[in-house]
Amino acid sequence: MATKKRTTIKDVAREAKVSIASVSRVLNGSGGVTPETQEIVRATAARLSYVPDNAARSLITGRTNTVGAVLPDLYGEYFSELIRGIDLAARARGLHLLVSSSHDGVDAAAAAVRAMRGRVDGMLILSEFVDAAFLEANLPSDLPAVLLDSPVKSTRYPALNIDNFAGANAMVRHLLDLGHGSVALIAGPRGNFDAQEREKGYRSAMASHAPKAALNIVAGDFTEESGYRAGRELLAQKVRPRAVFAGNDMMAVGCLYAFREAGLEVPRDIALAGFDDILIARYVTPPLSTVRVRIADMGKSALLMLAELMDGSGPPAASIHTLGCDVVVRDSCGERHIRAGL
Amino acid sequence: MATKKRTTIKDVAREAKVSIASVSRVLNGSGGVTPETQEIVRATAARLSYVPDNAARSLITGRTNTVGAVLPDLYGEYFSELIRGIDLAARARGLHLLVSSSHDGVDAAAAAVRAMRGRVDGMLILSEFVDAAFLEANLPSDLPAVLLDSPVKSTRYPALNIDNFAGANAMVRHLLDLGHGSVALIAGPRGNFDAQEREKGYRSAMASHAPKAALNIVAGDFTEESGYRAGRELLAQKVRPRAVFAGNDMMAVGCLYAFREAGLEVPRDIALAGFDDILIARYVTPPLSTVRVRIADMGKSALLMLAELMDGSGPPAASIHTLGCDVVVRDSCGERHIRAGL
DNA sequence: ATGAAAGCGCTAACAG
DNA sequence: CTGTTAGCGCTTTCAT
Numbered sequence: 262m263a264t265k266k267r268t269t270i271k272d273v274a275r276e277a278k279v280s281i282a283s284v285s286r287v288l289n290g291s292g293g294v295t296p297e298t299q300e301i302v303r304a305t306a307a308r309l310s311y312v313p314d315n316a317a318r319s320l321i322t323g324r325t326n327t328v329g330a331v332l333p334d335l336y337g338e339y340f341s342e343l344i345r346g347i348d349l350a351a352r353a354r355g356l357h358l359l360v361s362s363s364h365d366g367v368d369a370a371a372a373a374v375r376a377m378r379g380r381v382d383g384m385l386i387l388s389e390f391v392d393a394a395f396l397e398a399n400l401p402s403d404l405p406a407v408l409l410d411s412p413v414k415s416t417r418y419p420a421l422n423i424d425n426f427a428g429a430n431a432m433v434r435h436l437l438d439l440g441h442g443s444v445a446l447i448a449g450p451r452g453n454f455d456a457q458e459r460e461k462g463y464r465s466a467m468a469s470h471a472p473k474a475a476l477n478i479v480a481g482d483f484t485e486e487s488g489y490r491a492g493r494e495l496l497a498q499k500v501r502p503r504a505v506f507a508g509n510d511m512m513a514v515g516c517l518y519a520f521r522e523a524g525l526e527v528p529r530d531i532a533l534a535g536f537d538d539i540l541i542a543r544y545v546t547p548p549l550s551t552v553r554v555r556i557a558d559m560g561k562s563a564l565l566m567l568a569e570l571m572d573g574s575g576p577p578a579a580s581i582h583t584l585g586c587d588v589v590v591r592d593s594c595g596e597r598h599i600r601a602g603l
Numbered sequence: 604m605a606t607k608k609r610t611t612i613k614d615v616a617r618e619a620k621v622s623i624a625s626v627s628r629v630l631n632g633s634g635g636v637t638p639e640t641q642e643i644v645r646a647t648a649a650r651l652s653y654v655p656d657n658a659a660r661s662l663i664t665g666r667t668n669t670v671g672a673v674l675p676d677l678y679g680e681y682f683s684e685l686i687r688g689i690d691l692a693a694r695a696r697g698l699h700l701l702v703s704s705s706h707d708g709v710d711a712a713a714a715a716v717r718a719m720r721g722r723v724d725g726m727l728i729l730s731e732f733v734d735a736a737f738l739e740a741n742l743p744s745d746l747p748a749v750l751l752d753s754p755v756k757s758t759r760y761p762a763l764n765i766d767n768f769a770g771a772n773a774m775v776r777h778l779l780d781l782g783h784g785s786v787a788l789i790a791g792p793r794g795n796f797d798a799q800e801r802e803k804g805y806r807s808a809m810a811s812h813a814p815k816a817a818l819n820i821v822a823g824d825f826t827e828e829s830g831y832r833a834g835r836e837l838l839a840q841k842v843r844p845r846a847v848f849a850g851n852d853m854m855a856v857g858c859l860y861a862f863r864e865a866g867l868e869v870p871r872d873i874a875l876a877g878f879d880d881i882l883i884a885r886y887v888t889p890p891l892s893t894v895r896v897r898i899a900d901m902g903k904s905a906l907l908m909l910a911e912l913m914d915g916s917g918p919p920a921a922s923i924h925t926l927g928c929d930v931v932v933r934d935s936c937g938e939r940h941i942r943a944g945l
Numbered sequence: 946a947t948g949a950a951a952g953c954g955c956t957a958a959c960a961g
Numbered sequence: 962c963t964g965t966t967a968g969c970g971c972t973t974t975c976a977t
């Protein structure tokens with residue numbers, strides 16, 4: 262279809278009265294061609310609006326100039342920012358982007374990864390289903406890849422992670438500094454890597470800045486609904502906490518609704534903070550203090566890393582890079598100013 | 604890189620002690636092979652973990668099994684929903700998805716379209732820069748394509764549009780039915796197709812349901828900031844309108860802030876509605892009545908249409924399909940119930 | 946500086 | 962039912 266009867270290099274060669282080799286040389290800038298010949302070839306190619314066939318080119322060069330991005334079924338805002346970061350960086354390097362999202366299980370993820378074989382020169386993988394065995398089984402050993410936000414300590418692939426620990430730690434510390442004697446945590450889903458790191462950050466901040474205060478952790482699963490339930494659970498405790506740190510913004514929003522429903526005013530009666538800085542955070546009442554994650558940067562950095570890997574000049578395999586977060590202080594935690602860059 | 608020294612069809616043939624043709628036949632299900640041979644081939648292929656080379660396959664078949672999606676630099680939520688719809692439908696049909704987003708001008712869009720030549724069997728194009736001449740100049744005449752949300756009346760490509768007119772019309776009618784004597788409009792950017800259609804919908808509803816009321820249109824450009832300014836402008840009018848229909852949700856949100864700042868209560872003092880049903884709409888106070896656009900459906904339908912086009916069984920070129928919207932009634936317009944599907 | 950020719954890995958006739 | 966073979970469009974030696 263696409264390549265039904267396009268003009269080929271032969272047509273150009275014939276029209277330009279040169280050999281196909283010369284045409285190839287000119288169009289690839291391989292040098293060794295007279296300026297005059299170059300001119301003729303270029304003109305003819307333009308006249309016939311010749312476009313080299315990528316399949317043929319890939320077949321012989323072994324390169325596709327395409328990178329693949331495998332992403333899970335994830336929440337809109339995060340996804341689009343990430344993709345944008347990746348796409349921009351890819352375009353800047355003349356690379357195309359093949360995406361595959363929405364995988365709801367290991368098998369789907371594996372299929373997605375495998376389907377990209379031979380179509381891409383490198384891959385960006387972000388999936389909770391990825392582990393060392395998964396990679397071993399589904400990735401050709403010679404295909405460069407970069408792992409995003411992954412717990413895998415692979416010896417073969419570099420990983421790029423968000424500093425969930427530091428972000429959570431900083432936010433809890435901030436809450437504590439504000440004078441809220443003790444902070445409760447609404448945890449994220451058990452198996453989730455981000456959730457675990459954030460919880461660790463919470464524990465660490467509590468241990469170092471409020472060693473006498475008891476830990477107060479209620480369960481959640483990153484959904485608004487679970488945040489709402491957690492909020493009610495918190496209010497039912499004998500002593501109502503002074504501040505709550507939710508493992509992500511959606512839960513914070515749910516929690517906010519629970520508080521509002523109970524007639525409490527945030528932050529006067531109880532302080533609240535989230536994590537992610539999703540768009541909504543700015544628009545709820547009161548605006549939510551949260552931890553901003555620079556997703557687009559992560560996409561960009563990941564692509565750059567992958568590109569280097571593909572050039573053979575990349576970072577040592579197994580390196581783990583970490584991207585910082587910013588504490589964004591809005592109204593929900595009881596103070597107003599911005600503390601950035603940790 | 605990716606294809607450095609992979610096992611080829613020859614290796615499989617040798618190991619299975621059959622001809623490469625048989626291997627090809629088995630793996631393509633072209634039939635005409637004994638079950639036993641099939642079994643042997645399949646087993647050896649699996650054992651060698653053989654994966655056919657896409658480039659070679661494309662070269663000879665002329666198909667890439669990939670569709671391209673060219674999107675402008677657009678707002679996160681819309682983009683991710685659209686992509687998800689497309690991706691899901693593509694996967695269901697065994698098609699891969701090559702994306703290119705973030706184009707800030709005609710040239711960038713043209714480059715993006717051209718770069719996909721030969722890499723895809725069909726294209727989905729959503730760009731404000733697209734018009735008949737653009738397509739003529741940048742798309743190979745034999746490449747199937749579907750236009751998304753485009754004003755172009757092309758004789759060559761089918762288009763899939765959102766029924767902005769009907770959506771706006773229904774919302775304004777709803778506002779009028781509620782008894783708000785006259786409705787003001789915050790218009791979108793001048794050149795924008797969606798904005799124009801929505802304005803027409805407003806005019807039409809006013810003409811038919813409130814023929815005696817004067818039209819009241821203030822300018823906006825789809826940004827929150829412009830909505831805020833428009834809100835102030837509206838409040839400065841001699842007679843404050845009873846209801847305001849904003850051309851999109853972001854402007855409605857900005858407008859809401861202007862009203863709040865002026866000490867007005869929505870919807871008691873003034874009713875407000877938007878368009879798009881972005882996530883935020885649900886979370887502002889009061890929740891915003893709006894018009895829901897089924898973006899993911901649009902992506903899916905577009906891909907299905909494209910797939911048919913690629914099979915040769917597609918809709919007649921130049922057909923224009925329209926996707927309905929739903930009026931979503933929340934608190935901001937002064938009544939609570941849902942009216943769906945128009 | 947240019948051209949001829951050998952494949953890249955695969956599918957699709959065409960023979961047998 | 963199976964094997965042989967001719968390319969698909971291109972890059973890249975290797976001659977000239």
